[in-house]
Structure formats: C-alpha cells, structure tokens
Amino acid sequence: MSMILRLPILTFHALDDLPSVTSFSPELFRFGLSMLHEHGYRTMSLLEAVECLRMKKPFPEKSFVMTFDDGYETVYQVAFPILQNYGMCATIFLTVGKKGNQKMGERLPSLEGHSMLNWHEIREMKQVGMEFGAHTLTHPDLTRLPRDQMEEEVSESKKIIENILGVPVFCFAYPYGRYNEHVREFVQQHFTCASSDRLGFVTPHSTLYTLERVDAYYLRSDRLFRLMLTRWFSWYIWACSIPRWIRCKVKNNFELRRSHFG
Numbered sequence: 001m002s003m004i005l006r007l008p009i010l011t012f013h014a015l016d017d018l019p020s021v022t023s024f025s026p027e028l029f030r031f032g033l034s035m036l037h038e039h040g041y042r043t044m045s046l047l048e049a050v051e052c053l054r055m056k057k058p059f060p061e062k063s064f065v066m067t068f069d070d071g072y073e074t075v076y077q078v079a080f081p082i083l084q085n086y087g088m089c090a091t092i093f094l095t096v097g098k099k100g101n102q103k104m105g106e107r108l109p110s111l112e113g114h115s116m117l118n119w120h121e122i123r124e125m126k127q128v129g130m131e132f133g134a135h136t137l138t139h140p141d142l143t144r145l146p147r148d149q150m151e152e153e154v155s156e157s158k159k160i161i162e163n164i165l166g167v168p169v170f171c172f173a174y175p176y177g178r179y180n181e182h183v184r185e186f187v188q189q190h191f192t193c194a195s196s197d198r199l200g201f202v203t204p205h206s207t208l209y210t211l212e213r214v215d216a217y218y219l220r221s222d223r224l225f226r227l228m229l230t231r232w233f234s235w236y237i238w239a240c241s242i243p244r245w246i247r248c249k250v251k252n253n254f255e256l257r258r259s260h261f262g
C-alpha cells in the first residue's frame with residue numbers, strides 16, 4: 001500500500017441548513033462522503049493517526065480522519081447513518097455541561113441554538129465504534145479563564161464522559177481552537193492528543209497537542225469537496241492558511257513588541 005505524509009483531519013459541527021457558522025449542508029455531506037467512499041477513501045480514527053505520528057510512520061494512502069465538535073444532535077440523525085453505511089468512524093468532541101446534569105435521556109446543553117445529543121445516542125454510537133473526546137464543560141475560551149476554572153473545564157469534562165461511557169477518553173479539542181502554554185500543558189497531563197484550530201494537514205512535524213485540522217468551511221461546495229480527490233487539495237488548504245499565518249505573525253510580533261515596551 002502506498003503511504004502519504006499529509007493527513008487531513010476534517011472538522012464538522014452541526015449538519016443542517018441553518019444560516020450559522022457551525023452548520024454544514026446535510027446534502028453536501030452525503031455527497032462528499034459517498035464520493036470519498038466510491039474513490040476508495042477510508043477513515044482512520046484520530047487515535048490511529050496519533051499512533052502513526054508517535055511511531056513516526058506515514059499514513060495509509062487515501063485516508064482521512066473525521067471529527068465533529070460540540071455534540072450536535074444532527075451528528076446522530078444525519079452523519080451517523082451515513083458513516084455506518086460506508087464503514088467509516090469519527091471522533092466526536094462533547095461539551096458536556098456542569099456536573100449533576102448527566103441523566104441518560106438528557107441532552108447536552110445547547111450551543112448556538114442547536115439541539116444537542118443525549119447520552120442514549122452517544123452510547124449507541126460508542127457501541128459501534130465511534131470515539132468520543134472532551135471539549136470542556138461549558139465551551140469557554142480557555143485562555144481567558146482563571147487557572148482553577150480552566151483546569152476544571154478540562155479535567156471534569158474528561159471524567160464525566162469516562163464515567164458515563166465506561167471507556168478512557170484520550171482526545172481533547174480546545175473550544176474555538178484557542179489555547180496558550182498553560183492550557184496546553186494541563187491538557188497534556190490528561191490527554192494523548194489535542195486538536196487546535198490551526199488550518200492544515202497533519203504531517204510528521206505536527207505536535208500531538210496542537211493538531212492541525214481542516215474545517216468543513218473549506219469543503220463548502222461540490223467543487224471544493226471534490227478537490228479532496230486531487231493533489232490540489234493540500235495546495236488549496238496551504239493557500240487558505242497563508243493569510244491566517246501572516247495575521248498570526250503580525251499579531252505575535254505586535255504582542256512581543258508591546259511586552260518589550262512594557
């Protein structure tokens with residue numbers, strides 16, 4: 001089997017036609033996955049991808065990782081049957097809410113006005129091999145919280161999922177992709193890997209606690225989704241990442257200069 005050095009980790013949120021940044025068209029999702037399936041593409045689980053990174057092994061050709069952030073109900077209603085149909089797996093990052101709010105029939109606290117998964121649905125998906133990761137209790141920007149609250153958001157969300165599902169939780173996703181040194185260090189003590197909002201492919205140079213992803217926003221038409229089948233896809237994502245990278249550099253330089261001058 002041929003191997004590749006660049007692996008896309010796709011990020012979806014909700015699958016519906018609402019005019020929201022977290023929404024992705026169910027029809028396009030169905031089209032995209034059937035196209036990938038027809039062309040022999042297969043999912044790796046996030047942990048399998050991480051294992052390749054740790055062993056410094058390349059990835060199998062035509063592989064990709066699917067992730068869903070927040071835990072919207074449409075992941076169960078729309079994505080789950082399609083994934084099962086094609087024998088694909090996904091990692092679903094859950095924002096679980098504060099303690100004492102975890103009865104099986106109860107839904108996760110609503111984000112962005114969407115309806116969320118309940119624990120029956122989560123458990124059913126777990127039983128057929130979907131992976132679950134932690135995405136905090138209340139979806140805050142962790143870089144803006146006092147240390148004790150940041151730590152509670154990270155470690156309690158992991159414990160709640162582990163208690164309810166009875167399996168260890170290895171993966172974390174930073175809300176809004178935001179982290180700083182303290183957040184990353186704390187996450188590192190509790191998890192095997194973490195996904196950031198850095199746009200790009202995972203490569204042998206990726207670090208386990210700031211894994212790059214490709215948001216579904218970059219696949220928002222038939223034409224863009226089709227690019228995944230071509231070698232242009234990595235060029236396209238690279239090109240999209242440049243403005244962000246420059247913005248980051250400029251911002252960092254500015255902050256550096258500001259701290260130099262007090």
Ligand SMILES: [Zn+2]
Pocket residue numbers: 069070135139174175176
């Ligand atoms: Zn999120």
